Amino acid sequence: MEREEGGTHIVLAHEVDFATWRQAVRYHVARGTKPEELSWSVLKSADVFGQNVSQPVWTIPETSGVLTLPRSLVERLVLAIQVNDPDRFSRLYRLVYRVVHDGLDLQQSNADPDRLQVDQWVARVKQETAAFRQAFAAYYRNDGRGAWYCETHNYILEANAAFCRARVAEKWMVYAPYRSMKWDGHALFFGEGGQTPSVWQPDATWPWDGYPNTVLIPTEGERQQATTLDQLGAEAMDCRSCALWKPAQRTVFGEGPVTAQIMLVGEQPGDQEDKAGHPFVGPAGQVLDSALKDAGLIRSDVYVTNAVKHFRFTWRGSHRLHQKPEQDNIAACRAWLDAERRLVKPALIVMMGVTAAQSLLGRPVTISRERSRAFDLAPNVQGLVTVHPSYLLRLPNPSDKQREYARFVEDLKLAQQCMTVKL
Secondary structure, eight states: OEEETTEEEEEESSTTOHHHHHHHHHHHHHHTOOGGGEEEEEOOHHHHSSTTOOSOSOOOOOOSSOOOOOHHHHHHHHHHTTSSOTTHHHHHHHHHHHHHHSOOOGGGOTTOHHHHHHHHHHHHHHHHHHHHHHHHHHHHHTTOOSEEEOOOSSSOTGGGHHHHHHHOOSOEEEEOSSEEEEEOSSOEEEEEOSSOOSSOOGGGEEEGGGSOOOTTOOOHHHHHHOOSHHHHHHHHTTOOSSGGGTTSSSOOOOBSOTTOSEEEEESOOOHHHHHHTSSSOSHHHHHHHHHHHHTTOOGGGSEEEESSOSOOEEEETTEEEEOOOOHHHHHHHHHHHHHHHHHHOOSEEEEESHHHHHHHHOSOOOHHHHBTOEEEEETTEEEEEEOOHHHHHHOOSHHHHHHHHHHHHHHHHHHHHHHHHHO
């Protein structure tokens, strides 16, 4: 960041250097720096991947404040920064500045010129991203070998790295006009763009770990730095740690007060949760709400989340049918669950279903053997295993359903009793 006469100039490491842009936004919004006082530029690719770069030039002063933004705005930012438009950095900063300092309400500003422009950028990026993913999958599905050249118009390669890695486990190389990337089966590398060379040049590439953080893959460090649930949830919106993000419509993050003493952990969002973006709003959620009420608990007093944040399903005609998450899905989402626990600090965690129990206990679990008893899960944290509400919906016999519902209510009452003793 360089001081210039009449303003400040910020140099970003590359075209989608969201990490540095976000750091600069936090710093300058906190200081009240007006949009016209900032200018932005990006290092040339040759400088980024050259051998003479001893240390980054994109250092921004740290700020102690936390910038909390509406989730809908964050979703726009992480997509719009990929558009090929030199005005994007300044316009996105202006939009954030106006939301924070001028009280701009995005829900009530459909005709606002900044919002309209950003929404147009988001649409362009989404359209090209969909085409890129389809073409990439088709190329390697049809026995594509070596490097694939893609004529991208926007800066979408980095944001699709996780998708490519999840979609094709074998080695692959992708070249675009502005950037190239390679997956060697173990590590992800980026290099300068251009036409496909006959041989990959390793001395002109950076490994993913050495490449400045890009927009759509939050690091474990970023999760640990989140200080509010809103901030953590916003960072999770574009999580691509496993392949489930691609077919699902959105990340479904946990909801509830940060002061909640009880955390309810389900397995994964269902069809309606995936569409609505909120946990336990479908049929299983209705059963849960009823059982909480019968147990003397209030939904708004507990924190409700899932072990897996994306909906895993298979198509049956025009319907999406639930599929059990795989172990890599559970492992990928464990970092988010750990971060939620760090912020909420629950005294009791209720694990509803096998997936939730396996995620938190780290071992195979049989619900019938371990349910209905409280145990020490971690220092100052108790655990309780029970069935998932959807299990009750699948019981065909009304008498069985009634009996199991009563047991589920008793488990939730036990949770309440444990809390009474704990407090």
